[in-house]
Amino acid sequence: MAAGWPDKDDQELLALIQDGGHQAFAELVQRHTERFYRLAYRYVQNRETAEDLVQDAFVRLWENPASWRPDRNSKFTTWFYRIVVNLCLDWQKKKRPMPLDEDMPLADERESADEAMIRIQEQRLLEKEIAALPERQRTALNLCFDEGLSNQEAAAAMGVNLKALQSLIMRAKITLKERMKAYV
């Protein structure tokens, strides 16, 4: 596995990957797999599919390292978020949305059965309503709330300006509040 190059930043690793560096690739994968998996999971709500999509994204990077252009892409993660989002959206266009997992575990085991049931219903409804949002609104929510990106970073990942991103988030939240009246 990776030799471990914590001192090298992503750009340095990518330069090594472009020269065929397997260890640099392994380091980059170790560093970022988890965050891109979380993002993919938000879209597909299924572990195996999310893992396949993240693997696909990284393998494409390995096969075509020249697709990363340091002169055009300011930050690796910003650029790669876009790659993963596009793969997820492509996947969703090809497939029907997966039904949400019926065995969704409880978020907090200290809750009473009633509280847990309400929470599960809330989560299911929220996921369903997010999945029904327009593509760009969904992406804006996923990047800002789940990945903890700043609005500026999320806007860069989506290729929109800051105002457009804020507008997308605001419209998404208005829609969600309207559709989840019983819970919020």
Add this chain to the structure above:
Amino acid sequence: MSDRQDEKLDAMLRARRVEPASPDLAQRIVLKAQSLPQNQTLPLMPWLRQLFAEFHLPKPAYVVVSALVLGIIVGFSTPDRTASKDEESASVQSFLDADELPL
């Protein structure tokens, strides 16, 4: 929309559940990539940029000055052959003149 509603929705959005990834996901990705060759073909513009970068002069002013100095040194160190050239052309001319004398 009230602030309380906003806060509740934000809290719900932040608490969305994600099933943990397989612990060996990163390793699987690395192993998969190791079995695949890299496509090193560069698109046209980056290829051209790389080509020009090969001829890039890091300090062009120094290069120009060095070239001038080298040219001057080579110029001064080359023997002056002007006189001998004149002699050569004169002898050729005399030969031609001699050749044209009436028989």
